[in-house]
Amino acid sequence: MDFPPRCNLARDKENQVCKLRKSLYGLKQSPRAWFGRFTESMKNFGYIQSNAYHTSFFKRDGRRLTALIVYVDDIVVTGNDTGEQLKLQKYLSQEFEMKDLGDLKYFLRIEVARSITGIFLSQRKYVLDLLTETGMLGYKHVDTFIKINHKLCEDMDQEPTNKEQYQRLVGMLIYLAHRRPDIAYAVSVVSQFIHSPCVSHRNTVDRILRYLKSAPGKGLTFSKNRDLEVVGYTDADWAGSVTDRRSTSGYFTFVGGNLVT
Template identity: 55%
Template sequence: MVTGNDEREKHELKQILVIESEIKELGKLKYFLGIEVVYSTQGIFISQQKYVTDLLAETGKIGCKPVSTPMDPNHKLGEVKEKPVVDKRMHQRLVGRLIYFAHTRPNITYSVSVINQFMYDPREPHLQAAYRVLHYLKGNPRKGILLKKNNTLVLEVYTDADYAGSLVDRRSTTGYCTFLGSR
């Protein structure tokens, strides 16, 4: 995949790659590693709609009822030794796939990071929290990120933290988001 804003330099790089290895010009990128790429006059839109649909089918959640948030806003997810253990490999695979979704769906990042804390000993409430993220994705599988065309370079950074919010170790959770370009 060759990308850039200098057409001459991209052409020269492709020429060098043709000499050094066997490459094939496939045109504009449309689909790569589960990420769909759509071009418009506004910019480039990336999403993982097919990946969402495939995961819902694989987990038996294709007919699930959608929810409006990826995690209960008042969640109290912690270690729950008294709850039943779930299949660790299946849980880890599901959470790993949800982590991959965060590339185009930053709105699930917090939920997935909380669920990810319990990968070593997953219990039923942790699996249910992961399933809730799937229910959320079911409600809006087409969402993604629009990378807008513009020439403005504005740097914006947002941060937030809670104080001793973890039920497991009383540690604080901190998050940040950085944007480069106008929104």
């Protein structure tokens, strides 16, 4: 290494080193050091770190709540306490170099649209990019994401397909299913065969992609409701798996009429 410019250290001395006092981009320990510094600052400002999601921080004042989530170096702040949000932004700007990008519109490939009735989340660009990458954009769309009474199973006699490509596609569909609950069941079926996928499994994945083409902009709407009633539903088939006769269960939960899980 060369000494930094304008360094006044005697360069004729042997075995001299520079002590790194600030983690820089490119160093393996820099993300951990930055997040440790960020966590310490949030706690000093009165926020509590979530035990379930360590990148989430909360501050409650009576009925008012402010929440913050950080992903790498992107931060989202929300809540019903506008004054506290402004104080938090000012505090973080003093502690770190930050830029306010305004209302949330795009985060982790999730598109956010607002109206007087609520918030709409979708992944239209994500779907179109996925269709373009797989070459399915020119295919004809289908109305159903999986065949009724399908008999997919681990059949060793079938022709195998590209394992790495199959796993990558299923992983991308799993991430998409959080905003597209209509494909959640089909994605759960194809994800059961990621260790030994066959042509029939890949055909089902392609069918899901063709189904997505019919309406790439579908998503979830979170409406403004005064109540926060929690309602859940669950169901299961009976020994539906052809391979091991196990059952497949499913559930979904509403909070104030809005789907959250």
